[in-house]
Amino acid sequence: MTTSSPGPTDTDTMLVRGGRPVDGEIAVRGSKNALPKAMVAALLTTERSRITNISAIRDIDVVDELIRLAGGTVSQDTDEITITAPTFDALGEDDIMRLHAASRIPVLTTAVSLHRTGHAVVAAPGGCSIGPRPVDYHLDVLRAFGARDDHRGDIIELRVDRMRGARVALPFPSVGATEQFLFASVLAEGDSELTNAAIEPEILDLIAVLQKMGAIISVEPNRTIRVTGVDGLGGFEHRVIGDRLEAASWASLALATGGTITVHGVQQQLLSTFLNVYRRAGGEFSIDAAGETLTFRRARRMLRPLALETDVHPGFMTDWQSPFVTALTQAEGVSVVHETVYEDRLGYTEALRSLGAQIQVFTECLGPTRCRFGAANHRHSAVVVGPTRLHGAELVVPDLRAGFSYVIAAASAEGESLIHGVDLLDRGYGNFRTKLAAVGVDHT
Ligand code: EPZ
Numbered sequence: 001m002t003t004s005s006p007g008p009t010d011t012d013t014m015l016v017r018g019g020r021p022v023d024g025e026i027a028v029r030g031s032k033n034a035l036p037k038a039m040v041a042a043l044l045t046t047e048r049s050r051i052t053n054i055s056a057i058r059d060i061d062v063v064d065e066l067i068r069l070a071g072g073t074v075s076q077d078t079d080e081i082t083i084t085a086p087t088f089d090a091l092g093e094d095d096i097m098r099l100h101a102a103s104r105i106p107v108l109t110t111a112v113s114l115h116r117t118g119h120a121v122v123a124a125p126g127g128c129s130i131g132p133r134p135v136d137y138h139l140d141v142l143r144a145f146g147a148r149d150d151h152r153g154d155i156i157e158l159r160v161d162r163m164r165g166a167r168v169a170l171p172f173p174s175v176g177a178t179e180q181f182l183f184a185s186v187l188a189e190g191d192s193e194l195t196n197a198a199i200e201p202e203i204l205d206l207i208a209v210l211q212k213m214g215a216i217i218s219v220e221p222n223r224t225i226r227v228t229g230v231d232g233l234g235g236f237e238h239r240v241i242g243d244r245l246e247a248a249s250w251a252s253l254a255l256a257t258g259g260t261i262t263v264h265g266v267q268q269q270l271l272s273t274f275l276n277v278y279r280r281a282g283g284e285f286s287i288d289a290a291g292e293t294l295t296f297r298r299a300r301r302m303l304r305p306l307a308l309e310t311d312v313h314p315g316f317m318t319d320w321q322s323p324f325v326t327a328l329t330q331a332e333g334v335s336v337v338h339e340t341v342y343e344d345r346l347g348y349t350e351a352l353r354s355l356g357a358q359i360q361v362f363t364e365c366l367g368p369t370r371c372r373f374g375a376a377n378h379r380h381s382a383v384v385v386g387p388t389r390l391h392g393a394e395l396v397v398p399d400l401r402a403g404f405s406y407v408i409a410a411a412s413a414e415g416e417s418l419i420h421g422v423d424l425l426d427r428g429y430g431n432f433r434t435k436l437a438a439v440g441v442d443h444t
Pocket residue numbers: 032033034104105131132133134135136137138139172173174175176177198200245318319341342343400401428
C-alpha cells in the first residue's frame with residue numbers, strides 16, 4: 001500500500017512503516033487480567049485498600065467508575081490506586097447496561113453486590129470479536145450459593161438473604177467463573193468447593209489478595225479450590241503481578257521482525273510455557289538473575305514451524321496465540337494451530353492474508369485434543385505456510401490481541417500499513433505508542 005498523506009491525524013489510526021528489525025526495551029506493569037480483579041476485591045471490605053504496579057489500561061477506568069457510582073472512593077496516581085468502599089449502593093440499570101457492555105469486569109461485582117446488599121443486576125455482557133462471551137457459568141455459581149435470579153429481557157436480577165457455602169463443578173475451567181466463585185465463597189456461611197477451577201497466575205494473585213484480607217482459601221491438586229467462609233474481610237496492600245500476556249506480545253514482535261526486545265517487569269515462571277514454545281520456534285532469550293528482565297530475539301535466520309495448541313494454564317495461553325502465530329508466518333514450513341479456549345479467535349488471520357500471509361482456517365480439531373468446538377462447526381484451527389513476504393495493507397482492529405498481531409504483521413511487512421481502531425490496544429497495553437517508539441517501530 002502506498003500513501004503520500006503525512007500520516008493519520010486521529011489517535012485511533014496508526015501508519016506503520018515496516019521492513020526493519022525492532023530493537024529496544026520496555027517495562028511491563030501490572031497484569032490487565034489481575035489488576036481490575038484486585039480492585040473488585042477491595043469492594044468486599046469497608047477498610048482502605050492500596051494496589052501498586054498499576055498500568056494505564058482502560059479496564060481500570062471502568063472499575064473506577066463503577067466503584068464511584070456504588071458510593072466508594074478511588075484515588076489513582078501513576079503507580080498506585082487506593083480504594084475505600086464504606087457503602088455499596090446499587091447501580092442504576094442504565095449504568096449497569098453501559099458498564100457491562102464495556103468490559104468483562106463488572107459482572108465480577110455481582111457476588112460482591114449480593115454480599116453487600118442482598119441484590120444484584122447483571123446485564124448480558126457485550127460479546128466481542130473472539131466469541132459470544134456468555135455468563136451462564138457465573139449465574140450457575142451464584143445460584144449454587146442461594147441467589148434467586150429473575151430475567152427481564154437483557155437484565156438479570158438476583159437476590160439472596162445470606163450466601164451459604166456451595167459445591168460447584170465448572171464445565172470448563174473458566175477464569176471469570178472461578179473469580180465469581182472466589183468472591184461469593186469468601187464471605188458465604190460455611191465451606192465451599194470448586195472443581196475444574198481455573199488456576200491461571202492471575203487467579204492465584206487474586207487468591208493472594210483475598211488471603212491478605214482474611215480469607216481462607218486452599219488450592220488443592222487437580223484444579224480443586226476449597227474455601228472456608230469468614231464473617232468479614234479487611235483492607236489490603238498488594239503489588240500486582242506483571243502482565244505476562246503483554247510480555248509475550250512484545251517477544252512475538254521481536255521474533256517476527258528478527259529484532260531484539262528487552263522486557264522488564266514480568267517473572268520468568270509466569271512465562272515458562274511461552275518460553276519453551278518460543279525456543280522451539282527458533283527464538284532465544286536471556287534472563288537476569290532476579291528472573292524479571294528478559295531479552296528476546298530471533299536466534300536463527302529462519303524460524304521453525306510448529307504444531308501449536310492453546311489450553312488453560314499451564315498450557316499455551318489463548319492470549320499468546322494471535323501475536324505468536326503472526327510470527328509463524330515467517331517460519332520456514334507449515335505450522336498447525338488449534339485454539340481450544342475460544343470458538344472464534346482466528347478471525348484476525350483474514351487480515352493477515354491481506355498482507356500476503358498464507359493461512360487457512362478449519363473447523364476440525366487440528367491438534368491432539370478433541371475440544372468443545374470440534375463438532376460445533378467453529379473455525380478454530382489454522383494451517384500457516386511460511387515464510388511469506390508480507391506487504392503493507394489497510395487493517396481494522398477487532399480486539400486487543402488481534403490488534404497487536406496487526407502491528408507485528410505491519411512491522412514485518414515491506415512498505416506502509418494503515419491500522420484503524422488502534423485505541424482498542426489501550427485496553428491491555430499501557431502507553432502502547434510510547435513502547436512502540438522505544439523498540440523502534442516506525443509509526444505515526
Ligand atoms: C479471562 O476472560 C481474560 N480476561 C481473557 O483475556 C482470557 O483470554 C480468558 O480469561 C481465558 O484465559 C480477563 O481476565 C479480563 P473465561 P474470561 O471465562 O474470564 C466460556 C485478553 O485478551 N465461558 O475463562 O471472560 C467463554 O466463552 C482477554 O486479555 C462460558 O461459556 O474467560 C470461553 O470460551 C481475552 N460461559 C471460555 O469459557 C461463562 O459463563 C473461557 O472463558 C464464562 C465463560
